[in-house]
Amino acid sequence: MDVSPALHTVDVAVVGAGQGGLSAAFFLDRAGLDPGRGYVVLDGDDEPGGAWRHRWPGLVMARVNGVHDLPGFPLGAVDPQAPAREVVPAYFAEYELRLGMPVRRPVVVHDVRPAGARLLVTSSAGTFAARAVVNATGTWTRPFWPSYPGRGSFRGRQLHTADYAGPQEFTGQHVVVVGGGISAVQHLEDLAAHGVGTTWVTRHEPVFREDFDVEARRAAVEVVAQRVAAGEPPGSVVSATGLLLTPEVAALRDRGVLKRHPAFSRITPDGVEWADGSRQGADAILWATGFRPALDHLRSLHLREPGGGILVDGTRVVREPRLHLVGYGPSASTVGASRAARQAVHEVLAGR
Incomplete structure (x- = not known):
């Protein structure tokens, strides 16, 4: 030191x-x-x-x-x-x-x-x-990387939002984007605009809101405040608000870019696998899993x-x-x- x-x-x-x-x-x-x-x-x-x-x-x-x-x-x-x-x-x-x-x-x-x-x-x-x-x-x-079985066996690239430098390096590839927040949606939009194939994975069903009024924002902040007051890790204000359904986000959803898949059960050398045995091949996994x-x-x-x-x-x-x-x-x-x-x-x- x-x-x-x-x-x-x-x-x-x-x-x-x-x-x-x-x-x-x-x-x-x-x-x-x-x-x-x-x-x-x-x-x-x-x-x-x-x-x-x-x-x-x-x-x-x-x-x-x-x-x-x-x-x-x-x-x-x-x-x-x-x-x-x-x-x-x-x-x-x-x-x-x-x-x-x-x-x-x-x-x-x-x-x-x-x-x-x-x-x-x-x-x-x-x-x-x-x-x-x-x-x-x-x-x-302090990017957060979730632990999944088989993560160390993946032969492709794994990166976090903190490492993401743009879609150009993924041309001709398929990227699994993990995370239910604003960054994940923006990555999906960015990648789709450059013709990169994507699969969106979230732990919970995304909640889209048409507006964040004062009461909604106050309620979201209060959720985090209650966690802190209880001596628990705070989480994020954004995670408590849901996703704002802007015209751009609505268009992505209509095009199928925001088709959500539930969390997979494990990572394979060539992609990810769900509990029912279905698989998705991937060249990269982009962890938009917060900080x-x-x-x-x-x-x-x-x-x-x-x-x-x-x-x-x-x-x-x-x-x-x-x-x-x-x-x-x-x-x-x-x-x-x-x-x-x-x-x-x-x-x-x-x-x-």
Whole structure:
């Protein structure tokens, strides 16, 4: 582990410079904390943009599941056909520049542990002794790969949404897409548009909704909040809302691209097999099976409840009140992360 011996004392350390981390930095700055001394932002990526830098090229702004304005500087009008992986990182970069954000990168945070009245944040840029830590590391670096019998025997390619770079590499092939969320639908659309054969597999029957009104969104967030309050892993807000039936999605369903198959029982060397013995050959399996919170650097704090989740009160972790989670559970969306960042900073300042 490459860790510098340098020790830096700060009031607040923000880990992550995506939507939640930059929003937290904005509210800390507005509260009068000095950049660099009062607070610092540590980001593991080489450049601004968070997870948006790593999205697949075919994901254009018209197809993203919402990008909420960062506080104090709106995104403004954008070309709906421009790649999200270009538009959003450019927006984040300009935001950091305009507001003079003290973002240090690339800085990998290895560990956070208590040390008297402070938390020690050990990283590739040294150790930061902070009165409070706002963690906004998101999920992109922790793709979830389900376990299936025979997965190791598959002779084709297996990849996750985090690895997907577009349909061109699958020309003339057949791809099994696994997952019931927005990413799976977008992959199916992307592949079908380039003539790639697909089979869609989900554990549960997909639920299509014609709109997500305020009540539906609130109910979905409440489902996740209840899981977190029970000390269970949060799941995702998107999984609780169903799939939005846009005209584009309806057209895909009418064309048979979104013909859903139940979960297979095992993976064979040449494809997948269901419990009734039926098989589907495949050149690749694309796992659009979501992500888990990227919290391995917090393991020394022993935050997990018996149910496997982390109990939070607002954004404050119950087992370690000096730690605040932004983008965890109910706040795992762009608008939710910004709101949670405001709340986290309020709680941090109240605890002075």
